[in-house]
Amino acid sequence: MADDLSVKCCIAGGGPAGMMAGYLLARAGVDVVVLEKHADFLRDFRGDTIHPSTLEVMNELGLYDALLKRPHQQVTQLKGRFGTYETVFADFSHLPTRAKFMTLMPQWDFLDFLAGEARRYPKFKLMMNTEAVDLRWQDERVVGVVARGPEGEFNIASTLVLGCDGRRSTVREKAGLKVEDIGAPMDVLWFALTRLPDDPIDPVGNFGAGRIFVMIYRGDYWQCGYVIAKGGLEDVRRRGLQAFRDDIEALAPFLHGRSAEVTSFDDLKLLSVGVDRLTVWHRPGVLCIGDAAHTMSPVGGIGINLAIQDAVATANLLAGPLRDGTLTDADLQRLEDRRESPTRRTQSLQVAIQNNVIKAALGRRGQPVKPPFLLRLIGWVPYLTRIPARIVGLGFLPEHVDKAVIP
Numbered sequence: 001m002a003d004d005l006s007v008k009c010c011i012a013g014g015g016p017a018g019m020m021a022g023y024l025l026a027r028a029g030v031d032v033v034v035l036e037k038h039a040d041f042l043r044d045f046r047g048d049t050i051h052p053s054t055l056e057v058m059n060e061l062g063l064y065d066a067l068l069k070r071p072h073q074q075v076t077q078l079k080g081r082f083g084t085y086e087t088v089f090a091d092f093s094h095l096p097t098r099a100k101f102m103t104l105m106p107q108w109d110f111l112d113f114l115a116g117e118a119r120r121y122p123k124f125k126l127m128m129n130t131e132a133v134d135l136r137w138q139d140e141r142v143v144g145v146v147a148r149g150p151e152g153e154f155n156i157a158s159t160l161v162l163g164c165d166g167r168r169s170t171v172r173e174k175a176g177l178k179v180e181d182i183g184a185p186m187d188v189l190w191f192a193l194t195r196l197p198d199d200p201i202d203p204v205g206n207f208g209a210g211r212i213f214v215m216i217y218r219g220d221y222w223q224c225g226y227v228i229a230k231g232g233l234e235d236v237r238r239r240g241l242q243a244f245r246d247d248i249e250a251l252a253p254f255l256h257g258r259s260a261e262v263t264s265f266d267d268l269k270l271l272s273v274g275v276d277r278l279t280v281w282h283r284p285g286v287l288c289i290g291d292a293a294h295t296m297s298p299v300g301g302i303g304i305n306l307a308i309q310d311a312v313a314t315a316n317l318l319a320g321p322l323r324d325g326t327l328t329d330a331d332l333q334r335l336e337d338r339r340e341s342p343t344r345r346t347q348s349l350q351v352a353i354q355n356n357v358i359k360a361a362l363g364r365r366g367q368p369v370k371p372p373f374l375l376r377l378i379g380w381v382p383y384l385t386r387i388p389a390r391i392v393g394l395g396f397l398p399e400h401v402d403k404a405v406i407p
């Protein structure tokens with residue numbers, strides 16, 4: 001089949017990794033197409049956090065003020081509540097960044113903002129409603145993708161295919177990249193409840209006997225996540241809707257009857273949690289980043305941050321070789337070498353929290369929960385709240401825009 005479109009870089013997936021990589025590469029003068037299989041950026045409960053490190057990147061790009069004109073909430077502290085014991089465990093107000101807070105912004109707004117900015121560059125093309133369905137090969141090298149859009153299938157030729165298509169990545173599957181499944185002991189049921197003016201505003205993780213309930217302030221509503229043991233939805237259903245509502249009210253008594261807004265189990269959206277990582281992130285002509293390379297747990301809300309950091313590193317390292325036509329496999333390996341270590345460290349931390357805090361709390365049905373020692377220590381020595389704030393807010397290796405590559 002002949003090529004219908006030819007670009008230097010074809011990005012599969014218009015999530016945080018794909019849109020940021022597309023924007024930066026186009027700004028650096030690389031012609032790029034982003035394929036997004038959905039018709040819009042609307043996704044419920046997909047993770048709406050924008051971290052201080054991402055805001056720092058936006059600042060370096062001159063986009064900070066414009067982005068923060070979009071509707072959002074600012075969060076300076078994260079809190080945990082274990083029974084009656086409540087403590088701040090992360091305080092962003094001391095971070096060495098312009099934004100000393102995390103924002104909560106609908107991902108639709110963030111991605112739409114990036115798309116709007118990217119369209120200013122003639123080298124950028126975004127194709128919504130268009131899915132990467134297969135890779136095209138020449139000998140052992142990937143040379144483009146087969147895409148399916150509203151008008152049917154077509155061929156794209158590209159020097160590099162960038163797999164940013166998330167945790168069920170078609171690109172990584174078709175490239176035959178090996179996945180190491182690390183696993184997660186829980187799933188999350190998401191739903192929304194009305195927020196009243198007198199409610200607190202900081203996000204709270206409530207740990208009760210055998211139960212975990214996360215509440216994120218979203219202006220006039222609470223984004224609520226009820227954490228269950230992996231595959232435990234049937235158990236929740238069996239106990240019945242009223243038992244579910246009672247659990248919520250017990251964990252967050254200030255709700256005062258608002259749990260009745262959950263009128264059926266259909267109001268709950270099940271998000272299956274997974275953690276995995278590719279053993280090698282690339283093959284000749286193809287590279288995966290973001291969740292496609294390393295599916296992140298929601299613990300700490302850091303997956304979007306990592307996806308954005310991957311995108312910045314990708315543009316810094318690969319824009320030059322892509323533009324000049326000198327891209328080699330060694331360049332792709334350089335990207336993996338840079339991002340593999342912060343990814344591995346972040347996932348190790350998430351898995352440690354999953355196993356030592358979440359699994360332990362979910363297993364203590366009927367017994368009082370005790371805050372872990374480290375959390376109590378942070379409660380006693382407030383200075384220590386700066387450490388989790390750094391890990392959540394900046395990550396292990398925050399990336400900065402290389403102005404020599406991306407003007």
Ligand SMILES: Cc1cc2nc3c(=O)[nH]c(=O)nc-3n(C[C@H](O)[C@H](O)[C@H](O)COP(=O)(O)OP(=O)(O)OC[C@H]3O[C@@H](n4cnc5c(N)ncnc54)[C@H](O)[C@@H]3O)c2cc1C
Nearest residue numbers: 013015016017037047132165166271290291298301303304
């Ligand atoms: C329950 C839950 C809650 C979470 N909450 C948070 C949070 O609060 N904060 C946080 O930082 N992280 C959170 N995460 C993790 C976060 O969602 C991911 O780490 C992050 O979205 C990864 O970004 P990405 O761009 O790599 O992939 P994604 O966000 O998954 O984006 C992939 C995009 O590719 C598109 N796509 C898929 N296949 C194709 C294809 N074949 N062709 C074209 N397009 C395709 C999809 O439609 C999607 O738009 C959460 C995860 C879970 C499971």
